[in-house]
Amino acid sequence: MVIGERKPFDEIMKMIEGHNKIMVLGCGGCVTVCLTGGHDEVRVLSSQLRMARDKDGKPVEIIEKTIERQCDPEYIEGVQALLPEVDAILSMACGAGVNFMAETYSGMAVYPALNTTFVGGSKKEGYYVERCQTCGDCKLYFTAGICPIARCSKSLLNGPCGGSTKGKCEIDSEVDCAWQLIIDRLKSLNQMDRYEDFMAVNDWRSNRDGGPRKMIREDFQR
Amino acid sequence: MSEEYKSGSKLEKVLRAGQFAVTGECGPPRGADPEVIKKKCALLKDKADAFNITDNQTSVVRMSSIASSVIMMQEGMEPVMQMVCRDRNRIAIQSDILGGAALGVKNMLCLSGDHQKFGDHPQSKNVFDLDSIQLIHTVKKMRDEHKFLGGDEIKGAPKLFIGAAENPFADPFEIRVPRLAKKVAAGVDFIQTQCIFNLPKFEEWMKQVVDRGLHEKVYILGGVTPFKSFGMAKYMANNVPGMDVPEELLKRMKDTPKEKQAEEGINIAVETCFKLKEMKGVAGVHLMAIEWEEKVGEIAQKAGFLPRPQL
Amino acid sequence: MSEFEPIIVAFCCHYCAYGAADLAGSMRLEYPPNIRVVRLPCTGKVTPVFLLRAFEKGADGVYVAGCLEGDCHFIHGNLVAKPRVNFTKKLIQEVGLEPERLEMFNMSAAMGPKFAEVAREFYDRIKQLGPSPLNKKYHGASAAA
Incomplete structure (x- = not known):
């Protein structure tokens, strides 16, 4: 699978600066399996972002959503209806997913929340190694x-x-x-x-x- | 080996004449001042047949090995231009080979190169388009077939004596001789080994080399490095990957009073030289006095290697 | 301005800390009333999401109380919880909250006095730290003051 690692929180905060309504979009593929960009991680990151922005007196509204795969047009289309409500997508997919989102939705800012690190597998739960x-x-x-x-x-x-x-x-x-x-x-x-x-x-x-x-x-x- | 010289380098002539060869080493400076090399050259001149010019060793940026080789030649000495696969793809490698040969370089050492993690630019991207064995193959193809890797004809093929390194002490030990065989099959002419401290292990390796008859196909120069101090010996034992320093040598250095340690280091190196000279299949020594160039002459003198033959 | 009274959420395992809380009550041991207990079947159920949500909703302090190590009813649930709590400390630190606002404790169901002691100590700790910047009540009050 493709392994990703969440970007440093401060870097993510900088990317969404100036956006007041965003979608944090998870991917149900590899990054769910490697515990970095799935449903749970969307909830964690969203919660963190809301708190940090609240604290700074610049609250952000977040739509939390996770789709089956961000590297497949069939599933990407599924978020279209929600787009008028947000002004940026923070994608928690691998780099491929971020590219697909960006290519699909012109006029919508798409930011990466992860660093895509390598193709590998898990040695044990929560421990991933490069193999290809x-x-x-x-x-x-x-x-x-x-x-x-x-x-x-x-x-x-x-x-x-x-x-x-x-x-x-x-x-x-x-x-x-x-x-x-x-x-x-x-x-x-x-x-x-x-x-x-x-x-x-x-x-x-x-x-x-x-x-x-x-x-x-x-x-x-x- | 054929009558005609492959490169006509002094090193090749010495080895072909059946003389026990001696090579040294010279690290280029971290600046553009040619005087630094000239000073080192003055210390090394006539103390060995040829001198390796390292190529950004330990991944630290230094003056290029081609340029430094040219400066050495201007001083009337013969360089062995080192080339690592870490920093160049096959286009740059072949281009540099042509350039080096055009400027008069006659010996070349093919290396993989230390990982950039150890150097001053750990952030850099490494290349490793080729590995060291493929590099040997490349140089041989250019020299003997007059062809680039891509297959095109070379007009004015480079004449180079092809060298490579081998570390008899690295793991896995059992493939160290097969690996040498691979280098020989790829077309290497001479081998300089990693610093030899563990002589019994080197002898064991050398025996396997001789058993396979590899010593008749490639000249093997044993690597010798003098310890400057007990501290250096300990550092090499513990911090340099692929280095094998036996306990008794460490003890011998440790038991020597501090002011005599440098002398003892030289003694050990000279003893190693004697042993290597007697060992079947060993065609020479490679003296690596790391940032201690002034001692190469002393070791060569004490080991009875001087004066060097004039060929 | 009213004196700061922290909101503390305690995620308690049904098999140990929750029982200990019950025992503390029966023993009529006093501990601060600020502790809001959330009962879990096992602390292994805790995820960073739980803990973050509590902070997001304005909790000043959060702790997880599970069985003594080696005594988990589900074999190793409390050992699952421990690194998750430590991980979540980093997450709240990234947000700008003190990691000390989150802690994990271990106790058995028989340790009523320990439950009261942990509650008092944690209360004191949070009192010292002051209100969470996300606690709307005090955040608003201090801004007005």
Whole structure:
């Protein structure tokens, strides 16, 4: 899922300065699962904003709303009827959701309440880790299911650097060395011979470097 | 190895002649004053065959390694231009290789580079378009096939002696020799190792290297760094990733009176040089006296490496 | 101007603090009448939303009273509540309220005197801090004064 983290409160306060009626809009997708932008978080942020603005003598009226997904026109349309009542949307979706909202509603200010941080999963409740960098050319076959692009701090494709120590990365002793994990897995799978295959210079066109990407299912096009 | 020199560098000639090679290291300054390099050069001249010019080492901004290499050549010395993958994509890398070669650089060391987290610009974006092994492959392709990575012909291919680093002490230990094999397959000509303090472990690694016959395909130069003090030894043991300083060496430094510690550090380095010279498969040493350039000559002298052959 | 009498909301677990409050009553122990008790099936039910709403509605202080650690009727509800209370302290601090206005306490149903003591101490603490800037009554009064 896409992981997000709430922006610092002061930054959010600055964004909504001058707006007296806003909608705090949650998303029922990834950010609900990672506990940053769903129904509950909308209520928490709204409550905080009302209190802070009240305290400053500049009360703000807030419509609290959460839709199924902010990255899907079908659901985005659902808030249209409420728009005349507000003068800004504070979106608690990931960056994709904020973009979709902004593209859909011209003339409406749309602000991000989250920083979209990475694609990953939960180790346990409330603890999320990065696992994919959406490079667009999956190499996990060669690396026993552990991604060196997302998990090696230098995205090295041909093995660990000289800073790998006791299974940890040179940048932080809390960070696993991705190549140690890969080697351990290759060994356990009896695939160590794969390590010595030279991983050729990468084609980064499938990555963001090739410009904004899209994916089209032809059988759904009319 | 073929008759014709790949680069014609002094380092290549020394190694090809079967002489025990010595390389040193010179860190460029954090400013635009060429005199700083010239002063370091004066300390290092004739004390080794070639000298690494580091490329923004530890991710701290310094004068470029190409420019510093040129200044060194003006002083009549031979540089080993280091290049890290952290700061350049393949377009800049190949362009800098052409530029360096055009200015007379004949040796190049291919490195991944320290993570920018350690430097003075931890906010920066890293590149790592290539990794160090892919960089070796790139230089070799440019030199031997006269082709850019993209496939286009190079008119006037760069002639470079290709080096790389290897850390026999980093983890996982069991892939350190396979990793060297990968570098050899990619086309590396010489290897400079990480600072060797744990000699038994280095010997174990070297034995695996020899068993696989890799020492016949690549020249291996063992890294030697003198401790300035017990404090430095302790720092290297505890704070530098991938560094292996055995307990007995630390104790030896600790038990030495403070005013004699520098001397003892030199002694240890010289002893290491002797051991490396005797070790099968080792083709030379790489002396890294970190911000202590004036001692390179002393170590080389005591180890019997001077005078350097004139080839 | 009338002297400040804080509004305090106490979220109390049915299995411990709520019983302790009952016992304090039976024992005729005195504690400030400012405490408004909200009974919960377990403090594990508490979320930041509950606590924030109390402040938003003008509470000067809020506390959560759950079972002794290791004694939760639902095994670990009180251990769920603890980090949530700490997290909400940060949230109210962001808003500009003192984090001391929020606290978590632990007690058993047999600890009537402890309930009264916590109530008195917390009352004193909030009295010291003064009215919440969101308490309309005092906020308005102080502005007029």
